[in-house]
Structure formats: C-alpha cells, structure tokens
Amino acid sequence: MLVRVAAPDRYDATITARSDLTEALAFFRVRPDDAPRAFVAGQYLTVGRLVQGRLVQRAYSVASSARRLDEAYELYIRLVPGGALTPELFRAGAGDRVSLRGPKGRFTLRAEDAERPHLFVATGCGIAPFMSMLRTLRDDGIRRRIVLLHGVSYARELAYRTDLERWSAEPESRLVYVPTVSRPADPRNAGWTGGTGRVERVLAPVCDRHRIDADEAVAYVCGNPEMTASVRELLRARGFAAERVHAEDYWPLRRVVPGP
Numbered sequence: 462m463l464v465r466v467a468a469p470d471r472y473d474a475t476i477t478a479r480s481d482l483t484e485a486l487a488f489f490r491v492r493p494d495d496a497p498r499a500f501v502a503g504q505y506l507t508v509g510r511l512v513q514g515r516l517v518q519r520a521y522s523v524a525s526s527a528r529r530l531d532e533a534y535e536l537y538i539r540l541v542p543g544g545a546l547t548p549e550l551f552r553a554g555a556g557d558r559v560s561l562r563g564p565k566g567r568f569t570l571r572a573e574d575a576e577r578p579h580l581f582v583a584t585g586c587g588i589a590p591f592m593s594m595l596r597t598l599r600d601d602g603i604r605r606r607i608v609l610l611h612g613v614s615y616a617r618e619l620a621y622r623t624d625l626e627r628w629s630a631e632p633e634s635r636l637v638y639v640p641t642v643s644r645p646a647d648p649r650n651a652g653w654t655g656g657t658g659r660v661e662r663v664l665a666p667v668c669d670r671h672r673i674d675a676d677e678a679v680a681y682v683c684g685n686p687e688m689t690a691s692v693r694e695l696l697r698a699r700g701f702a703a704e705r706v707h708a709e710d711y712w713p714l715r716r717v718v719p720g721p
C-alpha cells in the first residue's frame with residue numbers, strides 16, 4: 462500500500478537583523494533560505510526554534526509590506542517572561558536560525574470593504590498586522606480612510622510612532638493615528654502629553670470624533686484577548702454587525718472557572 466506523507470510545510474530561515482525598542486520589545490527581520498513566500502497583509506508566520514532539543518513554535522504577525530518580500534519579513538515581538546519561546550528568541554540575533562511555516566491567516570483586509578472607513582484597534586504588539594496593512598496600502602498607492610487606535614502601557618512602547626505620525630500628517634492623508642497610554646501616572650510616562658486611557662475606554666470618543674459609524678465602517682481588532690473581547694462587545698453595542706468586526710487574539714482568553 463502506498464502511504465502518502467504530507468510534504469513538510471516548514472522551512473528554514475535566518476534572523477538577518479534585530480533591533481530592540483525596549484528590554485522586552487524587539488523587531489526581528491527573518492529571511493527564508495529559499496525565496497520568501499507571498500502573503501496578504503495581516504497574515505502571520507509560525508516561527509520555530511529548538512528549545513532544549515524540542516521544537517517550539519509560535520505565531521507572529523508579519524509587520525512588513527506584502528510588496529517588499531526582498532526585504533525579509535519583519536516581526537515585532539514581546540518577550541513573555543517564563544514563556545516557552547520568546548526568552549529563547551530574545552537570546553537570538555542576526556545570523557541565528559529559525560524555522561518558519563506560513564504565512565497564513567484570515568485577518569486581512571476585504572476588497573469589498575475598500576470604500577468603507579476602517580477602524581483598527583491594537584494593544585501592544587497587536588499593531589504588527591496593521592503596520593503590514595498600512596505599508597502594503599502605501600506601496601499600492603491606495604488611501605483608505607483609516608483610524609488607528611493603539612494602546613500601550615508606556616509611551617516608549619509606541620512602536621512605529623514616528624512613521625505613523627508622519628504618514629498621518631501628510632497633506633492628502635486619510636490616516637488618523639490615535640496613540641493612548643494606559644498608565645499615565647506612572648513615572649515612566651512622565652512627559653507624555655498625548656492620549657491616555659485603555660483602548661476600551663477611549664473607543665467611543667474616538668469613534669464619535671472621527672466619524673466611525675456602525676452603519677458604514679469596518680473594524681479590525683488585534684492583541685490581548687480581554688481587550689479584543691471587550692472591544693467587540695462595545696462595537697456590537699454601537700450597532701456594528703458581527704461580520705464587520707474582525708479580531709485576532711494573540712493568546713487564548715483565560716476562562717474564569719467558578720470555585721467549588
């Protein structure tokens with residue numbers, strides 16, 4: 462009997478560059494040994510590395526433009542202390558090897574929504590797929606009306622802020638960039654004069670101010686699962702149809718198990 466063995470979809474790659482934003486946040490550039498695979502902005506790669514002889518694999522959204530495959534994939538990663546993979550990844554740097562699968566995923570822009578205003582809501586590294594979308598749209602010369610709300614604990618965690626501020630200040634820009642820090646009283650945020658509060662709290666005023674209306678807009682939400690669940694609920698309460706709210710959870714929502 463002929464037994465068909467599925468072709469392995471895992472392939473080898475090299476970290477070509479790493480740059481650190483903080484001690485727990487870093488950008489990695491990863492180049493496959495073979496030609497990089499085409500992807501749709503918003504998709505993720507599964508990155509693998511041997512940890513004590515065992516291959517550990519985790520998903521990471523591609524942050525770079527889908528039109529710039531020659532520049533290697535950019536990933537934006539948070540170190541999770543005690544995590545299975547990220548402590549090992551944060552010991553790695555340019556020249557180190559990883560395995561990849563994908564890119565894949567369905568957290569992508571829909572062609573049929575091209576004329577709708579877009580609301581992007583991210584916490585932390587959840588900005589990564591939105592950077593890929595924005596960069597790809599720019600490379601394609603397309604300007605969708607987009608309001609990007611990015612929540613972080615500390616202002617120095619506002620990755621890509623310089624680019625986003627520049628793009629939103631361009632004369633013909635249709636991008637509104639709304640950064641917000643959730644711990645304004647923390648000394649690490651001293652000097653921050655921008656928006657404050659968790660994204661869940663500032664969502665309603667941002668939608669009102671920037672005319673993100675439920676009957677015409679489409680929303681994409683990415684990051685920590687408590688936030689995506691709350692934002693989905695808030696958007697549904699504002700009248701958004703379920704099919705116009707797309708969400709990507711970066712880890713599973715912790716279920717609260719009732720005590721005995």
Ligand SMILES: Cc1cc2nc3c(=O)[nH]c(=O)nc-3n(C[C@H](O)[C@H](O)[C@H](O)COP(=O)(O)OP(=O)(O)OC[C@H]3O[C@@H](n4cnc5c(N)ncnc54)[C@H](O)[C@@H]3O)c2cc1C
Nearest residue numbers: 519520521522537538539541544545546547586589711712
């Ligand atoms: C589709 C998809 C795309 C993703 N893209 C990114 C990305 O672009 N950048 C990125 O940094 N991560 C991303 N993640 C999360 C990533 O896959 C890992 O879960 C994360 O890096 C932790 O891996 P770990 O092995 O170090 O920790 P694990 O051992 O897997 O995690 C331990 C626990 O830490 C918690 N946890 C996981 N991630 C975080 C976090 N970021 N902050 C706080 N607590 C966390 C969870 O409760 C988890 O159970 C994505 C996840 C998915 C599903």
